[in-house]
Amino acid sequence: xxxxxxxxxxxxxxxxxxxxxETDERQVHQILDEEIRRTLGSLSQNLRVSYRKVRNLRxxxxxxxxxxxxxxxxxxxxxxxxxxxxxxxxxx
Numbered sequence: 001x002x003x004x005x006x007x008x009x010x011x012x013x014x015x016x017x018x019x020x021x022e023t024d025e026r027q028v029h030q031i032l033d034e035e036i037r038r039t040l041g042s043l044s045q046n047l048r049v050s051y052r053k054v055r056n057l058r059x060x061x062x063x064x065x066x067x068x069x070x071x072x073x074x075x076x077x078x079x080x081x082x083x084x085x086x087x088x089x090x091x092x
Contacts, residue, residue: 011035
C-alpha cells in the first residue's frame with residue numbers, strides 16, 4: 001500500500017512533459033485537475049480494497065477464535081460428566 005501511495009504522488013514527473021508543451025493556462029489547469037483527481041481516485045480505491053482485505057482477515061481471525069472456543073467448550077462439557085462419574089466411583 002505504501003508503494004501505491006508513493007507511486008501515486010509522482011504527479012509532477014508524469015505530467016511535466018505534457019505541461020511544458022502547453023501554453024494555454026486553462027488547459028494546464030484542466031490537465032492538473034484531471035491528473036490530481038485520477039490519482040486521488042486511484043488511491044481511494046486502493047485504500048478501500050486494503051480496508052476490505054484487513055476487515056476480512058480480522059473476521060476470519062475472530063471466526064477461528066470463536067470456533068476454537070466452541071470446540072474447547074464442547075470438549076469440556078463432555079469431560080465434566082465423565083469427571084463426575086469418576087468422582088462418584090471413587091467415593092464408593
